[in-house]
Amino acid sequence: MSISSDSSGRPARGWYKRNEIAITPWLFLAPGVFFFLIYVIAPIYQSFSLSLYDWNGLGDVATNGTYVGMENYNKLFGLNGERADRNFQISLWNNLKWLLLYLLAIPGGLFIALFLNQTVRGIRIYKSLFFFPFVISQVVVGLVFTWFYLPDGGLFTVILDWFGLEIRGGVLGNRTAATYGIIAAGLWPQAAYCMILYLTGLNAVDPEQVEAARLDGAKGRKMLWYVILPQLKPATFIAFVVTIIGALRSFDLVSIMTGGGPFGSTRVLSFYVFEKSLSERGLQYGYAAAIAVVLFLIMLVFIAYFLWSMYQDEKEAR
Amino acid sequence: MHSILKTSLAALVAAGISASAAHAEGHALSGDLVIFSDMSNPAPRAVMEGMVERFGEMHPDLNIELTVIDREAYKTQIRNFLTANPPDVANWYAANRMLPYVEAGLFEDISDLWEGQISEELASTKGALTIDDAQYGVPYTYYQWGVYYRKDIFDQYGLSEPTTWEEELANCQTLLDNGVKCYTIGTKFLWTAGGWFDYLNMRTNGYDFHARLTNGEESWLSDEVRATFANWQQLIEMGAFIDDHQTYSWQEALPFMVNGEAASYLMGNFAVAPMREAGLTDEQIDFYQFPEITAGIPRGEDAPTDTFHIPSGAANKEAAREFLRFVVSADNQTLINNGENLGQLPVNALSSVDDDKFLNEGFDMLSNKAPGGIAQFFDRDAPAEMAAVAMEGFQEFMVFPDALEDVLERLEAAREDIY
Numbered sequence A: 001m002s003i004s005s006d007s008s009g010r011p012a013r014g015w016y017k018r019n020e021i022a023i024t025p026w027l028f029l030a031p032g033v034f035f036f037l038i039y040v041i042a043p044i045y046q047s048f049s050l051s052l053y054d055w056n057g058l059g060d061v062a063t064n065g066t067y068v069g070m071e072n073y074n075k076l077f078g079l080n081g082e083r084a085d086r087n088f089q090i091s092l093w094n095n096l097k098w099l100l101l102y103l104l105a106i107p108g109g110l111f112i113a114l115f116l117n118q119t120v121r122g123i124r125i126y127k128s129l130f131f132f133p134f135v136i137s138q139v140v141v142g143l144v145f146t147w148f149y150l151p152d153g154g155l156f157t158v159i160l161d162w163f164g165l166e167i168r169g170g171v172l173g174n175r176t177a178a179t180y181g182i183i184a185a186g187l188w189p190q191a192a193y194c195m196i197l198y199l200t201g202l203n204a205v206d207p208e209q210v211e212a213a214r215l216d217g218a219k220g221r222k223m224l225w226y227v228i229l230p231q232l233k234p235a236t237f238i239a240f241v242v243t244i245i246g247a248l249r250s251f252d253l254v255s256i257m258t259g260g261g262p263f264g265s266t267r268v269l270s271f272y273v274f275e276k277s278l279s280e281r282g283l284q285y286g287y288a289a290a291i292a293v294v295l296f297l298i299m300l301v302f303i304a305y306f307l308w309s310m311y312q313d314e315k316e317a318r
Numbered sequence B: 001m002h003s004i005l006k007t008s009l010a011a012l013v014a015a016g017i018s019a020s021a022a023h024a025e026g027h028a029l030s031g032d033l034v035i036f037s038d039m040s041n042p043a044p045r046a047v048m049e050g051m052v053e054r055f056g057e058m059h060p061d062l063n064i065e066l067t068v069i070d071r072e073a074y075k076t077q078i079r080n081f082l083t084a085n086p087p088d089v090a091n092w093y094a095a096n097r098m099l100p101y102v103e104a105g106l107f108e109d110i111s112d113l114w115e116g117q118i119s120e121e122l123a124s125t126k127g128a129l130t131i132d133d134a135q136y137g138v139p140y141t142y143y144q145w146g147v148y149y150r151k152d153i154f155d156q157y158g159l160s161e162p163t164t165w166e167e168e169l170a171n172c173q174t175l176l177d178n179g180v181k182c183y184t185i186g187t188k189f190l191w192t193a194g195g196w197f198d199y200l201n202m203r204t205n206g207y208d209f210h211a212r213l214t215n216g217e218e219s220w221l222s223d224e225v226r227a228t229f230a231n232w233q234q235l236i237e238m239g240a241f242i243d244d245h246q247t248y249s250w251q252e253a254l255p256f257m258v259n260g261e262a263a264s265y266l267m268g269n270f271a272v273a274p275m276r277e278a279g280l281t282d283e284q285i286d287f288y289q290f291p292e293i294t295a296g297i298p299r300g301e302d303a304p305t306d307t308f309h310i311p312s313g314a315a316n317k318e319a320a321r322e323f324l325r326f327v328v329s330a331d332n333q334t335l336i337n338n339g340e341n342l343g344q345l346p347v348n349a350l351s352s353v354d355d356d357k358f359l360n361e362g363f364d365m366l367s368n369k370a371p372g373g374i375a376q377f378f379d380r381d382a383p384a385e386m387a388a389v390a391m392e393g394f395q396e397f398m399v400f401p402d403a404l405e406d407v408l409e410r411l412e413a414a415r416e417d418i419y
Helices: A020-050 A071-077 A086-102 A105-116 A123-135 A138-149 A155-162 A178-203 A207-215 A220-231 A233-248 A252-257 A269-277 A285-317 B002-014 B018-026 B042-058 B071-084 B099-103 B117-121 B123-129 B151-156 B165-177 B191-205 B207-214 B223-238 B254-258 B269-277 B317-328 B330-336 B357-368 B384-399 B401-418
Strands: B031-037 B062-068 B089-093 B138-142 B145-150 B181-183 B262-268 B285-288 B300-302 B305-309 B373-375
Touching: A020 A285, A071 A285, A086 A178, A086 A233, A086 A269, A086 A285, A105 A123, A105 A178, A105 A233, A123 A178, A138 A155, A138 A178, A138 A252, A178 A233, A178 A252, A207 A220, A220 A233, A233 A285, A252 A269, A269 A285, B031 B071, B031 B317, B042 B062, B042 B317, B042 B330, B071 B089, B089 B317, B117 B123, B117 B317, B123 B138, B123 B305, B123 B373, B138 B317, B138 B330, B145 B151, B145 B191, B145 B269, B145 B300, B151 B285, B165 B181, B165 B223, B181 B223, B191 B207, B191 B223, B191 B262, B191 B300, B191 B384, B207 B373, B223 B384, B223 B401, B254 B262, B254 B269, B262 B269, B269 B285, B269 B357, B285 B357, B305 B317, B317 B330, B384 B401
Parallel strands: B031 B062, B031 B089, B181 B262, B300 B373
Antiparallel strands: B089 B305, B138 B305, B145 B262, B145 B285
């Protein structure tokens, strides 16, 4: 009996078999990566290049567009002797208001979630009532609030009347109040969304830890702050992410409730992009692309932060 | 239906377009005809479907595919489908609204179709469809603008239809003294304010100045424009318009007139149908032409025209041209514009106008009392970008007349950029 070596006895392993561990994840990722490249990365690149053209969106950029370099950005920011775009500044300011005030949805959602996390008879009915705004479409929310704010007999106006207050032109007809009115309308479904996130988070809170804390004499605010909230950190993170994104892409409500008015005072960047490109009196694709690039750069700050903090979490978990 | 074919062919022959009639009979049309339409409201949709059905019966070998797209969505989709997947016939609007598509080479030059008889029959709108001496579409309907008012309220306070600015102001003062607003308006979507500017400017400075202004040839800081705004300011400071109009759409502003809180409405003829539906009878509503402001200036009127075009990428241009000939024929325009269908005015001079109080008055006004000229509408005469900036300025001015200087400077800056 001759001694045969192991390797010659078995058939040689194929290239795929040898590299299976390294390749398989990529195979699973492939469809996602493919579509991400085509539908996310490529359009970003296209927006960047389009923003250097003066193009009305008709025909082909190469034939119907003119290369203008940074001209669109000069117009936006008022550089190189161009007049700064007033509407762009309004949109930028309004986006900032949205970013800050929209975050109120997080404590709002948390509060409702804590309230709904009780075991009371009929709690399911209350829960579904609070779920409701999240389920209905943004368009309906916008319409309902538009009627709510109507200057002539709208419920909100009637309520203000009881306190002897009056907003000139109604909430949505008033230059200073309109944006806040729309944000308030947006907070309704957004708070419901955060509430859902927190309700699931509360389900995962460890009852033994709560019990232990109770034995140590923690209750009320201290219990919430030192025991419950730390365990809700993942939920808070997701709520933060969706709320920031929601604030930056606030479009539906602005479009439904005021269409950017009155006097163009409720524009936000995403709506302004739409207005300059796709809307009835748009036809300035290059300019709109420049605004989109600015919006993207703002988002990039948050995206970078999210990725960084996710990376940190992963490192800790390892 | 067969008789319609016969009579319309007879009419064509009689009218002397024997060439095209022979053409239609000689080469029976075949293949596919793809039509994209924005006539999505119930009545216009039925009209469009009716036209396709009748045209189909005339050309049995032709396979017609009609796609009706929601009117608002159509405005954004047209840019994509004209480039990527052009139909053979498409709806759009005249004047500056079609300019970008003509400049981008997306609409077919159909000057050949306009040669001869059609030019005479459609003379009133030929200018609106002409760019650089070539025509790029055909009209199928238009409608007058004017002041619709509550006759019963006017009677109650002993007012009559004003013909001069002084009378208009006096009427308005009487109404205000009795707690009735003079005009209802909803400026949420801006264009309604454009209508007011059109009329005030055409009456103050004349049609020709208005045309030059919308063409970017006149300054927004000129004395003429200031005069227009001064007239407007008179009305605003009297409190002639309803309060908080910036929060209403034009439909949401209708109840003020229906309830008698406001007496009149400067609007297009399409406002009559909802007024009737809201319960106002023809004894209660009436119509007058916007009164004279500067004496002796020939009056111009707004009468927006809706049109059909052939995209330059169309596959079956022969059938498309035949369809356009069919659309503009006198018989067809009489039929589709009657009270049961569109309830608007036919463009073809040989068509007859349906026996409706407002259509008759409007037709008479546009044919005989508008020597100044017929404008399309502010947002169709001015380039899209200018219209957007200007109409927002008008809305702001109507609420804050003090902002006039700021508004005018903004408009002038926009004019320097755009034209």
